[in-house]
Each structure stands twice: as C-alpha cells, then as structure tokens.
Amino acid sequence: MSANSRLTIAAHALAWIGLYQRQGHEVATSEQIAASASTNPVVIRRLLGDLRRAGLVESRRGVGAGWSLARDLESMTLLDVYEAVEPGPLFALHRAAPDPGCVVGYGIQPAMQRIYDGIEETLRRELARVTLKDVLQDVLAAPR
Amino acid sequence: MSANSRLTIAAHALAWIGLYQRQGHEVATSEQIAASASTNPVVIRRLLGDLRRAGLVESRRGVGAGWSLARDLESMTLLDVYEAVEPGPLFALHRAAPDPGCVVGYGIQPAMQRIYDGIEETLRRELARVTLKDVLQDVLAAPR
DNA sequence: GGCAGTCGAAACATTAACGGTTACGACAGA
DNA sequence: TCTGTCGTAACCGTTAATGTTTCGACTGCC
Numbered sequence: 001m002s003a004n005s006r007l008t009i010a011a012h013a014l015a016w017i018g019l020y021q022r023q024g025h026e027v028a029t030s031e032q033i034a035a036s037a038s039t040n041p042v043v044i045r046r047l048l049g050d051l052r053r054a055g056l057v058e059s060r061r062g063v064g065a066g067w068s069l070a071r072d073l074e075s076m077t078l079l080d081v082y083e084a085v086e087p088g089p090l091f092a093l094h095r096a097a098p099d100p101g102c103v104v105g106y107g108i109q110p111a112m113q114r115i116y117d118g119i120e121e122t123l124r125r126e127l128a129r130v131t132l133k134d135v136l137q138d139v140l141a142a143p144r
Numbered sequence: 145m146s147a148n149s150r151l152t153i154a155a156h157a158l159a160w161i162g163l164y165q166r167q168g169h170e171v172a173t174s175e176q177i178a179a180s181a182s183t184n185p186v187v188i189r190r191l192l193g194d195l196r197r198a199g200l201v202e203s204r205r206g207v208g209a210g211w212s213l214a215r216d217l218e219s220m221t222l223l224d225v226y227e228a229v230e231p232g233p234l235f236a237l238h239r240a241a242p243d244p245g246c247v248v249g250y251g252i253q254p255a256m257q258r259i260y261d262g263i264e265e266t267l268r269r270e271l272a273r274v275t276l277k278d279v280l281q282d283v284l285a286a287p288r
Numbered sequence: 289g290g291c292a293g294t295c296g297a298a299a300c301a302t303t304a305a306c307g308g309t310t311a312c313g314a315c316a317g318a
Numbered sequence: 319t320c321t322g323t324c325g326t327a328a329c330c331g332t333t334a335a336t337g338t339t340t341c342g343a344c345t346g347c348c
Contacts (some may be wrong), residue, residue: 001232001233001305001335002160002232002305002335003234004145004146004335005235007235008235008238009255012242012248012249012252015226015248015252019248021314029294030294031294034149035243037249038238038240038241039238039239039337041294042339043336046297047281054239060295060345061296061344062293062344063291063346064346064347065293065345066295074303076232078259083286088147089148090147091151092147092152092153093150094152094182094183094203095307096183098181102180103284104156104159104283105181107284107286108156109335110344111282111283111286112155114282116272119267121177122270123263123266123267126262126266127232127235127263136248139239139255140256141251142251142255143251146306146334148306148307149307173323173324173325174324184308186300186308186309186310186326187306189326190325190326192306192324203323204315204316205316205323205324206321206322206323206324208316208317208318208322209314209316209317209322210323210330284332
C-alpha cells in the first residue's frame with residue numbers, strides 16, 4: 001500500500017514531549033525529538049505543525065523556544081493524531097471513471113465506497129481506543 | 145496515505161467475470177475487463193495474476209483464452225482479495241531505527257507494532273465479512 | 289540595540305510506488 | 319500455419335514521502 005511512517009513518528013514525538021515535560025522541562029526542541037526518532041528536525045517540525053493545527057501541541061518562538069503539549073496525553077487518542085497527519089482515505093477508487101455503460105462499471109463505485117466507509121469507521125473506532133498515555137506507558141514498560 | 149486502487153480494481157474484475165459467466169460465457173478476456181474498468185489490459189493481467197496465485201481465478205491460453213473463476217463468488221471474501229493484491233502493512237514504523245539509547249526510542253517500536261497488529265487484525269475481520277457475491281449483488285442493486 | 293537559538297516555511301533532491309504503455313515470446317485451438 | 323490471448327519484462331510519467339538546505343521571523347537575554 002506504500003504505507004508511511006507519519007502516525008508512528010507523530011506518536012513518537014508526542015510521547016517524547018510528554019516524558020520530557022514529566023521530567024520537569026518546559027519545552028522540547030525539534031532537534032531533540034529528531035535525534036530520538038533518527039530523522040531530520042524539519043520533518044519533526046512539519047509533523048508537529050500538523051498537530052498544532054489540530055490543537056494537540058503548542059510552539060514557542062524566540063530564545064527559549066520549543067514545543068509543549070496543549071493537552072494532557074490522556075486526553076489525546078491515536079485517532080486525533082491520525083486525523084491530524086493523514087488526510088486521505090485508506091483505499092482509492094478507480095483512477096479513471098469506469099465505463100458507465102457497463103452494469104458493473106456503473107454500480108461498482110458506490111458499492112465499494114460503502115464498504116470502504118464502513119472499514120474506515122471501524123479503523124477510527126480502533127484508533128480512538130488508544131490514548132497517547134497508553135502509548136507512553138507501553139513504551140516505558142519495554143524490557144531492557 | 146497514498147492509497148492505491150488495487151483492491152477496487154480486483155473486486156471489479158472478479159464481479160465482472162462472475163456476471164459474465166452467469167450470462168453463459170466461459171471465459172472473460174483482460175481486454176473486456178479493462179474496458180469496463182477504464183484501464184489497460186496489462187494492469188488487469190497483473191492483478192488477475194495475483195488472484196490466480198491465490199487460487200481465486202484460472203486462466204487459459206491459446207485461442208479461446210481468458211479468465212474464469214476458480215471458485216464460487218460466494219466463497220471469496222474481500223480479505224482473500226486483499227491478501228492477494230496487498231502484501232505490505234497498513235502503517236510503517238520508523239524508516240531508520242530510532243535511538244536505542246533514548247527510552248522512547250528504545251520502546252516505541254514494539255509498542256506501536258502491537259497497536260498496528262491489532263488494527264490490521266480488525267481490518268481483516270471486517271474484510272472477511274464481505275463476500276464477492278455481496279459486492280456483485282450490491283453492484284447490481286444500484287439505481288439507474 | 290545586538291546576539292543567539294529556535295521555529296516557520298519554501299525550495300529542491302532523492303527514492304519508491306503506482307499505473308500506463310509497448311513489446312514480444314509462449315501457448316493452444318482452428 | 320495462423321490467430322488471439324496470456325505472461326512477463328521493460329520503460330515512462332506522475333505522485334507521495336522523506337530528507338536536506340536555506341533563510342527570514344521571532345523573542346529572551348546580554
């Protein structure tokens with residue numbers, strides 16, 4: 001499907017900020033998060049920008065600049081993150097419209113769309129069941 | 145997510161072959177199916193090749209050549225089709241391994257993998273609930 | 289007022305996936 | 319032998335994802 005890592009990296013960033021703040025720090029920088037996630041600070045800033053637009057994080061500029069959580073990790077679910085960083089649908093319909101003169105070509109798109117809508121709804125319910133607090137707890141529970 | 149249309153086109157092809165056979169024909173050609181789906185015969189042959197490897201369709205060569213169903217549409221689910229045409233996972237982990245010296249970097253991958261495994265299992269259950277017969281019925285039920 | 293550190297954003301490069309297209313050999317029935 | 323179709327490789331164009339560089343904007347601190 002050519003899956004991307006956006007949800008993974010966004011969850012990583014949120015967990016990192018949450019843990020860092022729990023340790024008494026005010027803000028985290030994109031450079032720190034990028035080092036933990038083995039990627040580029042600009043990639044982190046782009047993703048956190050999406051999360052900021054969704055109201056999950058806040059950013060400060062200037063000297064003591066960086067990122068902080070806008071809400072408690074407990075109040076954020078993976079669905080919030082998913083909606084913030086993944087705009088499109090899971091499955092695409094035909095690239096070009098199928099032949100409307102053919103019975104199958106005529107009826108296939110609404111039929112598949114209904115199925116895909118149901119599947120995405122199920123996916124959302126599943127994502128909504130996991131909070132970012134759950135994720136961080138699970139991360140910290142990893143055996144060393 | 146950069147979704148593709150493989151599941152859609154594969155379902156289209158199976159529904160088309162099923163209907164065509166119901167009308168008394170032995171085999172369907174990739175050219176006929178491609179015309180209905182508004183794509184190229186080679187694209188159809190590639191997809192049907194995947195479905196053949198999965199035991200869903202059969203192909204004949206030679207003069208009276210073409211494609212036919214290997215099983216009843218009722219016995220095929222969208223999960224069978226999905227597994228035949230979509231090898232990869234839905235969500236990717238980090239492209240480069242995260243920093244194992246960081247607590248979050250160390251524990252994030254197993255944590256996210258568990259979540260993703262659960263989600264894919266749910267997706268599979270959902271896909272397994274829909275047979276290709278259901279799809280064809282739904283297609284034929286479209287108002288004209 | 290100037291400096292320093294960080295974000296915000298644009299621009300560009302690289303890579304990979306996807307779908308479309310052409311081409312041609314293999315095959316099997318007439 | 320001829321014909322129609324599959325099987326498959328090769329190549330192309332488009333798009334998405336990610337990485338990288340760059341530079342202006344901002345703001346606290348000296």
